[in-house]
Amino acid sequence: MYITDSATVTSLQPVWRGVLATSYRALENSVAGVRDDQWDAATPCADWTVTQVIQHAAGDQLAYAMMLGIGAGPAYDPFSPSGAVEGTAAELVKEAVEQTAAAWATVSDDTAAVPTPLPHGELPTPVAAVMCALDAAVHAWDVAIATGQPSPLDDELAGHLLTAARGVVEPLRQWGAYAPVVEASGEPSATPVADELLRHLGRVPR
Numbered sequence: 299m300y301i302t303d304s305a306t307v308t309s310l311q312p313v314w315r316g317v318l319a320t321s322y323r324a325l326e327n328s329v330a331g332v333r334d335d336q337w338d339a340a341t342p343c344a345d346w347t348v349t350q351v352i353q354h355a356a357g358d359q360l361a362y363a364m365m366l367g368i369g370a371g372p373a374y375d376p377f378s379p380s381g382a383v384e385g386t387a388a389e390l391v392k393e394a395v396e397q398t399a400a401a402w403a404t405v406s407d408d409t410a411a412v413p414t415p416l417p418h419g420e421l422p423t424p425v426a427a428v429m430c431a432l433d434a435a436v437h438a439w440d441v442a443i444a445t446g447q448p449s450p451l452d453d454e455l456a457g458h459l460l461t462a463a464r465g466v467v468e469p470l471r472q473w474g475a476y477a478p479v480v481e482a483s484g485e486p487s488a489t490p491v492a493d494e495l496l497r498h499l500g501r502v503p504r
Contacts, residue, residue: 306461310424311407314431317458318402321431322395324438324450325355329391331447337387341444342501343437344477346379348444352387353379355437356394361415362430363394366401395434402427418466428462435459436499453491460495467498476500 310317329352337349346354357376364371374380383390405412405423413419414426421429436459438450467476477500485504487493493503 306465307422307424309461310428310458313458314424314427315402317428317455318399318431318434320455321435321438321459322399324455325434325441326388326391326395328438328441328445328447328450329388332387332441332445336445338381339444341440343440347381348441349383349387350379350381351437351440351444352391353381353383355434355441356390358415358433358437359394359398359430362433363398363401365413365415366398366404368401368404369397398430402430416466417469421466425462425466428458429466432459432463436496436501439496439501449489449492451489451492451495453489456489456492456495460491460498463495463498471500 332348338347341348341351343351343354353374354376357372357374357379360369360372361376363369405427409423411420412423412426414421414429416429420426435451435455442448442450470476471478480497480500480502482493482497487503489503496503
């Protein structure tokens with residue numbers, strides 16, 4: 299079930315294209331920053347290595363593209379990534395991001411709703427787009443944290459992602475897509491909104 303209000307849709311309408319572009323850059327940049335000895339490193343995603351998280355992230359983007367009418371979707375199950383990539387991880391992500399960006403480019407600003415690969419099915423366009431961006435951005439964070447890179451999440455981006463996530467993420471926890479909410483530790487943070495987003499997605503910010 300998707301629970302939201304018109305204010306959420308209205309707030310995301312003017313920003314969703316920019317949020318997508320920023321999140322895609324974050325994912326590509328995080329993958330580009332992985333060293334040769336880090337592909338099998340552990341990540342905040344339980345039981346998945348850096349390579350597996352990247353495969354999952356790329357597969358999710360291809361699934362969104364397919365739902366929007368471009369491409370055939372991932373050739374593998376994004377929820378059972380093999381940990382072995384043909385070619386390079388950077389190429390895998392680049393192709394997925396370009397295909398999904400092209401798919402979103404076919405969606406006009408006045409399109410009320412679009413299909414998604416989420417169990418929710420069709421969602422309001424701005425919410426669907428920002429959830430697609432959320433998938434890229436949070437896995438960019440997973441890769442960055444696992445490999446010692448700076449967090450790609452700032453409070454501006456995180457605020458838009460959190461706006462969409464509040465109405466969509468909760469039903470996904472039952473399928474294991476997100477862990478339970480992590481309680482705040484009380485420690486001061488330079489990026490409180492990004493930390494709130496990460497805790498909402500079941501991640502420990504630091």
